[in-house]
Amino acid sequence: MYGTYFLPVTYRSTSETRAPLQAYAHIQGGPLAPGLRGLVWFRDLTYGTEVSVEVTGLPAYTPGGPDRDPIGPHGFHIHQSGNCAVGDPNDPFQGAGGHWNPTNQPHGNHAGDMPNLFSNNGYARMSFFTNKFRVQDIIGKAVIIHQSPDDYRTQPAGDAGKRLACGLIRGR
């Protein structure tokens, strides 16, 4: 198969386990998007990582204006701290800290920068490939979904706005 040939999964070298290294994060919306939930999963490939996400309950798209950012598409990142405590309900999930940025890159090239999530009447599903991290590097960190799109330019976080949802990344 085409994908299998070019992007074979990595197998652990121990004899008792042959499962590819994987991790997942259960996504739970906070006070700004209480119905938002879903799953992000990460799978080791030979040259990097496949990231897949499926969520429901995203808020309705709302165009931006001169003094307000659009709601959606949604910034989607790995943040540095595995803390999904809600904290301030008006500015939730600040405990997750900033973007995970182990190589000290400008925003737009952080290891934890990922493509924006596009909602289809609240539902989003996406898979993509990155060679900026391996599964073992991100266990214990957090995935955050933002209210507004990431412009991949504004420092340090792409002007993606408030944090709608959070998920702790766990190995499996």
Ligand SMILES: [Cu+2]
């Ligand atoms: Cu973020």
